Amino acid sequence: MIDSSFWRERRVFVTGHTGFKGAWLSLMLERLCARVTGYGLAPATEPSLYDLARAGENLCDVRGDVCDAAMLDGALRAADPDIVIHLASRPPRDGATPSALAVEMLKKTGGADVLEAALHAPSVQSAIFVSSEAAYVSLDWSELAAEADAHVVSLHCPDPIGGGDFAADRGATPVHFDKREPIHVLDALYGVLLLAQHAAQLGEGMARAWSFSRETHASRLEALGFAPLLDAAEAQQWTQDWRDALESGRNMRAFTLDQIDAYLGQRVRLTSPFAALRDEEPPLRRAVGA
Numbered sequence: 001m002i003d004s005s006f007w008r009e010r011r012v013f014v015t016g017h018t019g020f021k022g023a024w025l026s027l028m029l030e031r032l033c034a035r036v037t038g039y040g041l042a043p044a045t046e047p048s049l050y051d052l053a054r055a056g057e058n059l060c061d062v063r064g065d066v067c068d069a070a071m072l073d074g075a076l077r078a079a080d081p082d083i084v085i086h087l088a089s090r091p092p093r094d095g096a097t098p099s100a101l102a103v104e105m106l107k108k109t110g111g112a113d114v115l116e117a118a119l120h121a122p123s124v125q126s127a128i129f130v131s132s133e134a135a136y137v138s139l140d141w142s143e144l145a146a147e148a149d150a151h152v153v154s155l156h157c158p159d160p161i162g163g164g165d166f167a168a169d170r171g172a173t174p175v176h177f178d179k180r181e182p183i184h185v186l187d188a189l190y191g192v193l194l195l196a197q198h199a200a201q202l203g204e205g206m207a208r209a210w211s212f213s214r215e216t217h218a219s220r221l222e223a224l225g226f227a228p229l230l231d232a233a234e235a236q237q238w239t240q241d242w243r244d245a246l247e248s249g250r251n252m253r254a255f256t257l258d259q260i261d262a263y264l265g266q267r268v269r270l271t272s273p274f275a276a277l278r279d280e281e282p283p284l285r286r287a288v289g290a
Contacts, residue, residue: 049164163242
């Protein structure tokens with residue numbers, strides 16, 4: 001489990017905070033009482049989860065390109081973060097489909113810039129590089145990370161399912177836990193937070209490359225005690241519940257936070273702020289926000 005005392009007041013720098021996973025992560029960190037700085041471009045879709053759930057309401061929102069090394073370095077230094085979580089990539093706009101080579105080059109260049117900036121920030125305890133590209137946990141990336149601090153790790157996390165994903169090209173390849181079931185975005189991001197916490201606490205004892213499933217050069221998150229909390233049917237139901245709430249005109253910030261609160265109430269080792277979030281019913285078998 002993740003520990004609420006670890007995350008309380010922890011300074012976290014998130015790239016790609018305006019995207020689907022980034023917005024959910026920012027709100028999770030808000031609920032964990034972390035101090036978040038988000039760095040990224042404007043939301044790539046209209047509507048966007050970031051705007052609907054007002055994910056930027058309680059964070060420092062810095063708009064910039066992850067490939068702008070000077071601006072990125074300045075923003076990261078100003079944030080003085082304990083933890084860096086790199087989610088950023090540049091998605092296609094207006095229906096355009098960039099070549100696979102261009103996307104890969106962008107991700108590698110952006111990752112290198114974030115790594116370089118993190119290396120020059122003495123406050124950083126761990127840096128987590130998250131990507132849907134399996135190549136991100138390749139031997140080459142591990143060698144790049146090996147030149148940096150021992151707290152730098154990468155995580156292969158293909159696209160999960162969840163409410164608020166408006167990207168036209170999303171959903172073709174949802175992440176599967178051990179290639180069996182689709183996983184909800186909250187489970188996927190719990191894995192990110194679990195890895196970040198362990199990397200900060202263990203440092204040199206951590207493997208560098210991680211994945212949700214079996215891969216040649218990656219350790220499985222299962223080794224850290226990870227297992228999805230929501231099964232496939234629940235993940236799909238939570239996603240549909242979110243869509244239904246949007247269509248019915250619900251307050252989407254409140255509804256999104258309700259789902260996060262119900263989830264974290266089962267996932268966080270409590271030290272104070274989450275006791276009220278525990279449910280007497282079996283974990284997450286009820287409809288949240290109903």
